[in-house]
Amino acid sequence: MARASTTSDAFNAVAEPRRRDILTYLAGSERPVGDIVEALGLGQPSVSKHLRVLHDVGLVRMRCHGRQKLYRTNAEAIRPLHEWAGTFERYWQHQLNRVKELAEATVRKTSPDLHPQEPSQSPKPKTQE
Amino acid sequence: MARASTTSDAFNAVAEPRRRDILTYLAGSERPVGDIVEALGLGQPSVSKHLRVLHDVGLVRMRCHGRQKLYRTNAEAIRPLHEWAGTFERYWQHQLNRVKELAEATVRKTSPDLHPQEPSQSPKPKTQE
DNA sequence: TTGACATATTCCTATATAGGAATGTATTGT
DNA sequence: ACAATACATTCCTATATAGGAATATGTCAA
Numbered sequence: 030m031a032r033a034s035t036t037s038d039a040f041n042a043v044a045e046p047r048r049r050d051i052l053t054y055l056a057g058s059e060r061p062v063g064d065i066v067e068a069l070g071l072g073q074p075s076v077s078k079h080l081r082v083l084h085d086v087g088l089v090r091m092r093c094h095g096r097q098k099l100y101r102t103n104a105e106a107i108r109p110l111h112e113w114a115g116t117f118e119r120y121w122q123h124q125l126n127r128v129k130e131l132a133e134a135t136v137r138k139t140s141p142d143l144h145p146q147e148p149s150q151s152p153k154p155k156t157q158e
Numbered sequence: 159m160a161r162a163s164t165t166s167d168a169f170n171a172v173a174e175p176r177r178r179d180i181l182t183y184l185a186g187s188e189r190p191v192g193d194i195v196e197a198l199g200l201g202q203p204s205v206s207k208h209l210r211v212l213h214d215v216g217l218v219r220m221r222c223h224g225r226q227k228l229y230r231t232n233a234e235a236i237r238p239l240h241e242w243a244g245t246f247e248r249y250w251q252h253q254l255n256r257v258k259e260l261a262e263a264t265v266r267k268t269s270p271d272l273h274p275q276e277p278s279q280s281p282k283p284k285t286q287e
Numbered sequence: 288t289t290g291a292c293a294t295a296t297t298c299c300t301a302t303a304t305a306g307g308a309a310t311g312t313a314t315t316g317t
Numbered sequence: 318a319c320a321a322t323a324c325a326t327t328c329c330t331a332t333a334t335a336g337g338a339a340t341a342t343g344t345c346a347a
Contacts, residue, residue: 030306030307031304031333032174033173035334040173043173049242061293062294062295063292075336079335081295097344104247107246111243111244113178114236116182116185117233118233159300159301160300160302160333161303161304161333161335162303191323192324202325203326204305207305208305222313224314
């Protein structure tokens with residue numbers, strides 16, 4: 030099986046850096062395609078194709094204005110992403126503490142004279158990557 | 159050019175639903191690969207490959223314990239994602255207001271007797287998708 | 288109507304998957 | 318040393334891009 034389609038959900042659509050750039054650019058106000066092309070320095074067909082993906086998953090809204098089409102970021106569609114990531118917030122707080130502990134332990138090992146090791150230290154896990 | 163590698167950054171790694179499942183599963187505590195296989199009902203090679211991707215971008219940490227390897231989510235690596243998405247928070251609040259206004263306007267149009275239209279209403283933009 | 292302008296849509300190609308099957312590699316227990 | 322266990326890696330294939338070039342579609346202006 031190949032990778033999931035870029036239009037399958039917001040996660041896949043946003044995986045492409047240029048599409049994130051476009052979303053950022055279109056966040057504040059609606060803009061015609063030509064502005065995006067010029068601002069991001071991409072080819073016009075590329076931008077159109079990215080916009081198609083973004084529109085398919087509801088990450089941008091479109092409005093016709095004469096011969097140009099005005100796009101704007103639909104921030105609401107980014108929310109699920111924010112919320113999914115936010116699920117891990119309580120864990121990265123925990124891990125900050127762990128990192129801090131580890132750093133202190135490292136200092137103790139590096140300069141043992143200045144930071145004498147405590148007696149009943151739990152055996153350090155042999156972490157390897 | 160093809161799509162960016164899944165190991166190019168956290169955004170690409172997280173685009174795959176199974177990998178998000180794995181991250182969620184490994185958020186609270188470290189687990190051996192076999193547990194993930196059983197919990198998520200995937201093939202063992204698939205899980206190993208997903209773990210490789212996640213490890214390459216730093217989304218999981220690994221520790222050897224006898225013949226098994228214990229994986230755990232590195233929540234810290236999810237933070238950039240959360241922060242990028244959070245950039246749009248102020249906009250989706252705006253848009254909630256716009257949606258609310260639109261809904262009220264629709265009610266006025268649908269039941270004009272109950273909700274008489276105000277005189278100097280700004281011309282509604284002809285939004286079309 | 289015709290031409291200029293703004294976007295969208297093929298057509299093309301190199302590249303990268305995700306999953307299943309089969310196989311490789313450590314590590315443990317006897 | 319050997320079998321069993323726990324993972325990782327390779328091989329294979331169908332599928333899906335992203336970007337550039339060329340072309341199609343739609344809209345305004347004279």
